[in-house]
Amino acid sequence: MAVDLSYCVVNTNGREFLRACLAAIEATHPVGVEHEVLVLDNASTDGSAAAVRALGGEIELIERERPMGKAENDSLLMERARGRFCLLLNEDSELRPGATAVLMAALEDDPAAAAATPQLLDANLSPYPCAWRFPGVGTALTGALFLHRWTTVQSTGKQTRRVDWAQSSALMVRREAAAEIGFMDPDFFVYYDECDFAKRLAEAGWHELFVPAAAAVHHNQLSTDLAAGLPRIVEFHRNRDLYVRKHGGRAAALAVRVLTAWSYAVRALAATVIPGEPAEVYRAHARQALFPARGAGIRERAAG
Secondary structure, eight states: OOOEEEEEEEEESOOOHHHHHHHHHHHHHOOOOOOOEEEOOOOOOSSSSHHHHHTTTTTTEEEEOOOOOHHHHHHHHHHOOOOOEEEEEEEEEEEEEHHHHHHHHHHHHOEEEEEEEEEEEEEEEOOOOOOOOOOOOOHHHHHTTOHHHHHTTTOSSSEEEEEEEOOOOOEEHHHHHHHHSOOTTTTOSSSSHHHHHHHHHTTTTTEEEEEEEEEEEEEEOOOSSSHHHHHHHHHHHHHHHHHHHHOOOOOHHHHHHHHHHHHHHHHHHTTSTTOOOHHHHHHHHHHHHHHHTSSSHHHHHHHH
C-alpha cells in the first residue's frame, strides 16, 4: 500500500544518535500523514540493529552485512520506500517540530521541485550552511579569494528559495524524480553524492529548495584530530574531484584542485599564528586537494 511519506534513515555505529533520531521522528510527525520508517543499519558493531528491534513498532530494518557507501544506502532506501516523498536522514539528525509538514508543503506547492532541505542546526542550535551553488572553477576561484560565504552559500534568508544542491543529512526527496534519474550514483561513497544527485536532477529539469521555516539538528561528528579525520579528508577531496571531472572535465578538475589547495594552504599558514586553529588539518586538506587520488579514505577503511 502506498503511503505519503517514507522516513529513510542510514545508521553506521551511531546507536544513541539513532535512538534520538527515531524519537524525533515520532515526536514531530504530522498528524494524518500516512508514513513508514525504514532504517538501514550499515554493518554496525555497536548494537544499533538490536536497539531498533527493541523499539518494536513497525520500523522496517535493513541490515547490511558489510559497510556500503552513503549514495548506495540512500538509493536502496528510496527504491524500497513506498512513499511519494522520502525524507533522507543521517542517524545523527533530529527533526525539529513542524519540519516535516513544512517540507512536504513546500514540495506540494512546487511540482517541479525534486527535493527540499530544512535549515540545519548544530548541536548548539546555531544555523550553518547547508545549500550551495554547484561546484566548479568559478566557486573554487571565489573560495580562493575567500568570498565563498557570500557567493557560493545559498542557504540564506528567511524565504523558501531555489538552490543548486543541499546537504542530505535531512533532505526530503520526491521519489518520482529520484526514480526518473536512477537514484544516486554509487561511485560517490560519501561526500558529493547529494551534489551529483542534484546536478543530474537539474539536468532532467528538476530543482531543489531551501526551506528555512523547517529545521533539523545535525550532530556533525567530524573530528579535528588528524589521525581520526584523515580518511574523511581523503574521501571528501576524492569525491569533489570525481564530481568536477564528471560534470566539468579534466581541465576544470585540475583548476579546482589548484585553487582549493591554495585556499587551504593560506588557512594553514594563518593557523600557525591564530590560537586554536587546526593548522595540521588545513595542511592535510591542502595536500589532498592537490592530489585527491592518493591515500586511503572511508571506502578503504570500510572494506577492511
